[in-house]
Amino acid sequence: MLKIDNLHVKLEEEDKQILKGVTLEVPAGEVHAIMGPNGSGKSTLSYVLSGRDGYEVTEGSAMLGDIDLLELEPEERAAAGMFLAFQYPVEIPGVGNMTFLRTAVNAQRKARGQEEMSAADFLKFVRAKAKDLKIDADMLKRPVNVGFSGGEKKRNEILQMAMLEPKMCILDETDSGLDVDAMKLVSDGVNALRDENRGFLVITHYQRLLDHIVPDVVHIMAGGRIVKSGGPELALEVEKNGYADLMETA
Amino acid sequence: MAIAKEKLLARRRDALSARLETLTLPEGGAWITEARKTALARLETMGLPTGRDEYWRFTKPESLNAAEPEPAAVFDHGEETPVFDAVERTRIVFVDGVFDAAQSDDLSVDGIEIERLEDAARADIHWAKDIYGAIETRGQTPVERPHAALNTAFATDGVLIRVTGKAEKPVSLIYQHKNETSDAFLHNVVRVEAGGELTLLENGPAAARFNKVLEVDIAAGGRLHHIRAQGRDHERRAVTGMFVRQDEDSLFKSFTLTVNGRLTRNEIYVDLEGPNASAHVAGAALGHGDFHHDDTVFIRHDAENCESRQVFKKVLQEGAIGTFQGKILVERGAQKTDGYQKSQSLLLDDGANFLAKPELEIYADDVACSHGSTSGAIDKDMLFYLRARGIDEKTAMDLLVIAFVAEAMEEVEDERFREELVERLEGWLLRRRG
Ligand SMILES: Nc1ncnc2c1ncn2[C@@H]1O[C@H](COP(=O)(O)OP(=O)(O)OP(=O)(O)O)[C@@H](O)[C@H]1O
Ligand SMILES: [Mg+2]
Numbered sequence: 001m002l003k004i005d006n007l008h009v010k011l012e013e014e015d016k017q018i019l020k021g022v023t024l025e026v027p028a029g030e031v032h033a034i035m036g037p038n039g040s041g042k043s044t045l046s047y048v049l050s051g052r053d054g055y056e057v058t059e060g061s062a063m064l065g066d067i068d069l070l071e072l073e074p075e076e077r078a079a080a081g082m083f084l085a086f087q088y089p090v091e092i093p094g095v096g097n098m099t100f101l102r103t104a105v106n107a108q109r110k111a112r113g114q115e116e117m118s119a120a121d122f123l124k125f126v127r128a129k130a131k132d133l134k135i136d137a138d139m140l141k142r143p144v145n146v147g148f149s150g151g152e153k154k155r156n157e158i159l160q161m162a163m164l165e166p167k168m169c170i171l172d173e174t175d176s177g178l179d180v181d182a183m184k185l186v187s188d189g190v191n192a193l194r195d196e197n198r199g200f201l202v203i204t205h206y207q208r209l210l211d212h213i214v215p216d217v218v219h220i221m222a223g224g225r226i227v228k229s230g231g232p233e234l235a236l237e238v239e240k241n242g243y244a245d246l247m248e249t250a
Numbered sequence: 251m252a253i254a255k256e257k258l259l260a261r262r263r264d265a266l267s268a269r270l271e272t273l274t275l276p277e278g279g280a281w282i283t284e285a286r287k288t289a290l291a292r293l294e295t296m297g298l299p300t301g302r303d304e305y306w307r308f309t310k311p312e313s314l315n316a317a318e319p320e321p322a323a324v325f326d327h328g329e330e331t332p333v334f335d336a337v338e339r340t341r342i343v344f345v346d347g348v349f350d351a352a353q354s355d356d357l358s359v360d361g362i363e364i365e366r367l368e369d370a371a372r373a374d375i376h377w378a379k380d381i382y383g384a385i386e387t388r389g390q391t392p393v394e395r396p397h398a399a400l401n402t403a404f405a406t407d408g409v410l411i412r413v414t415g416k417a418e419k420p421v422s423l424i425y426q427h428k429n430e431t432s433d434a435f436l437h438n439v440v441r442v443e444a445g446g447e448l449t450l451l452e453n454g455p456a457a458a459r460f461n462k463v464l465e466v467d468i469a470a471g472g473r474l475h476h477i478r479a480q481g482r483d484h485e486r487r488a489v490t491g492m493f494v495r496q497d498e499d500s501l502f503k504s505f506t507l508t509v510n511g512r513l514t515r516n517e518i519y520v521d522l523e524g525p526n527a528s529a530h531v532a533g534a535a536l537g538h539g540d541f542h543h544d545d546t547v548f549i550r551h552d553a554e555n556c557e558s559r560q561v562f563k564k565v566l567q568e569g570a571i572g573t574f575q576g577k578i579l580v581e582r583g584a585q586k587t588d589g590y591q592k593s594q595s596l597l598l599d600d601g602a603n604f605l606a607k608p609e610l611e612i613y614a615d616d617v618a619c620s621h622g623s624t625s626g627a628i629d630k631d632m633l634f635y636l637r638a639r640g641i642d643e644k645t646a647m648d649l650l651v652i653a654f655v656a657e658a659m660e661e662v663e664d665e666r667f668r669e670e671l672v673e674r675l676e677g678w679l680l681r682r683r684g
Contacts, residue, residue: 050638053630078640090635094653103649104639111640143653144635160639 007060020224029196036221079111081167085157092144150177187212207239262297279371285383289402308573319459322485347434361415389519398491405437413446425454432457442472455481468500476504498524508535532661541570551584566602577609589619
């Protein structure tokens with residue numbers, strides 16, 4: 001599903017190489033986790049895959065199925081099935097969460113040649129999904145992420161994911177800042193979407209999340225590269241010993 | 251210094267004499283003749299503004315001063331219905347500045363007296379006698395507003411509205427522009443009696459060049475909601491003056507939406523004379539290319555415990571210019587004043603320009619006043635967030651534009667009108683994309 005090959009990325013504005021040859025494949029139906037020290041390039045990878053400005057790909061490729069992601073605008077990538085749950089969801093004063101969700105859902109439906117959802121159908125749809133994540137009506141009415149607590153912001157990301165039903169979901173530290181109950185809600189939200197046609201790339205610092213969302217593969221990223229890949233036990237090893245040993249063996 | 255002042259005054263007087271060549275003081279009218287003569291006399295002492303005047307540095311007055319207006323093409327609205335069309339209201343229509351009885355509703359409405367200026371002027375005694383030109387005159391100090399005095403002297407049409415109770419439905423002033431060279435004066439007066447309440451709507455481009463004055467007098471506990479959508483005609487020019495006097499516990503809320511127009515100067519002067527009064531003035535102006543929009547606002551706090559709020563937003567691109575001059579003046583006795591002023595612009599490209607002059611002048615010691623003026627571009631992180639959810643760039647930009655002006659739109663209390671204005675704006679943004 002997602003195939004990243006020897007991806008090299010530098011900052012557009014300065015001569016700083018951040019990704020130095022990332023190779024990674026997430027087949028449909030699998031959940032892969034990425035762990036790695038602060039500043040190793042995990043968020044950068046997720047941004048580059050979703051089309052954020054400011055980066056320059058100097059080498060390598062990133063494909064979603066047979067679609068060359070790097071050729072597309074961010075909205076086209078989203079329509080093709082890419083989704084990024086942001087490490088830092090953006091606050092947008094003045095844009096109602098509901099308006100935002102409806103515009104996004106309908107934009108993607110339109111891009112895929114489906115009919116736009118009626119206001120009534122949309123309302124039913126959003127209410128059902130919000131209920132699963134214990135997102136109340138007030139949060140839907142407020143401006144996007146404005147005044148949301150850290151945990152509320154993360155749940156709002158998962159709500160968007162649940163509504164957009166993407167093919168490839170990247171979760172960038174969605175577990176950070178979540179209390180135990182919220183962690184369970186978010187994990188249930190993710191697990192509900194797990195199926196043979198969908199792939200997940202879960203970026204996290206904590207093994208704990210991977211008890212809830214059990215990964216097929218765990219990758220360790222350091223210095224802009226994947227330095228080691230393995231099964232769920234790799235996460236336990238990181239939890240126990242930190243990254244130092246792993247980086248030496250790389 | 252003195253010589254420079256003399257020179258400036260001579261220039262202003264020259265500008266005025268050039269203007270007066272095509273004007274004659276209107277005949278007829280009883281009490282109003284006096285008001286017109288006085289206005290002309292006042293005008294003669296000040297002349298018309300020049301680019302050297304302190305409050306005309308950002309906006310060129312020449313096209314507003316000129317004896318003849320520049321022609322302005324009449325905008326074709328196509329299939330689109332005019333704003334507020336679906337609202338139950340009393341319609342008063344002016345075509346190129348002239349009252350049009352055929353398109354207007356019956357002016358006898360419960361709880362309100364509405365008269366044409368022309369008719370009221372003929373009466374020997376009239377309630378408007380003490381208001382017409384009087385509130386405008388107060389608004390001439392400390393900053394002169396010559397176009398308003400010009401209006402008081404030469405306007406022959408307009409309406410006088412007296413609100414004695416809670417008006418059942420809004421009064422709607424509709425300005426149509428049909429003649430490419432029309433040059434219109436309109437002078438409207440609203441008196442809200444104690445406890446009265448009215449919503450006043452205004453919409454339309456009015457004329458190729460439009461000079462409008464609205465004088466508002468709100469008695470104790472009275473409330474006036476004013477919502478205005480200035481016409482979309484690209485080439486029109488307008489100078490408008492709103493002069494407001496408020497007694498205790500009164501409320502004045504005004505919102506103006508402006509899209510297009512070659513030149514718009516909206517002056518607002520509010521005098522908070524009675525305690526516990528509240529004045530909110532807001533505006534959203536959006537333009538591209540040959541668009542110059544000027545908000546010049548002056549709020550005078552002259553009583554205790556009053557609140558004022560100014561929220562002005564501008565969205566500019568392709569060389570468009572927006573200007574804001576806003577002042578809060580707090581007089582000595584006006585303790586517990588709560589004054590707020592915010593002017594912001596969103597510049598959609600490098601060609602646009604925003605000029606601001608926010609001012610506070612405070613002579614009381616127990617007040618809370620704040621002002622802030624900012625100018626910025628579309629937030630890249632917000633834009634990316636929206637696009638990452640599948641919203642195309644143009645739609646995302648429009649969402650952020652609407653979001654940017656939302657704070658000003660919030661000043662429209664009645665949801666019906668606010669929602670309609672937002673929809674209009676969305677439509678306009680969509681059409682502008684082509
Ligand atoms: N726009 C930028 N300007 C300057 N440096 C940047 C920029 N974006 C990323 N970097 C740098 O690139 C490196 C990788 O950053 P990135 O955010 O991808 O790390 P991360 O692995 O997600 O870290 P964390 O675990 O702390 O979230 C860091 O050193 C960061 O400072
Ligand atoms: Mg990160």
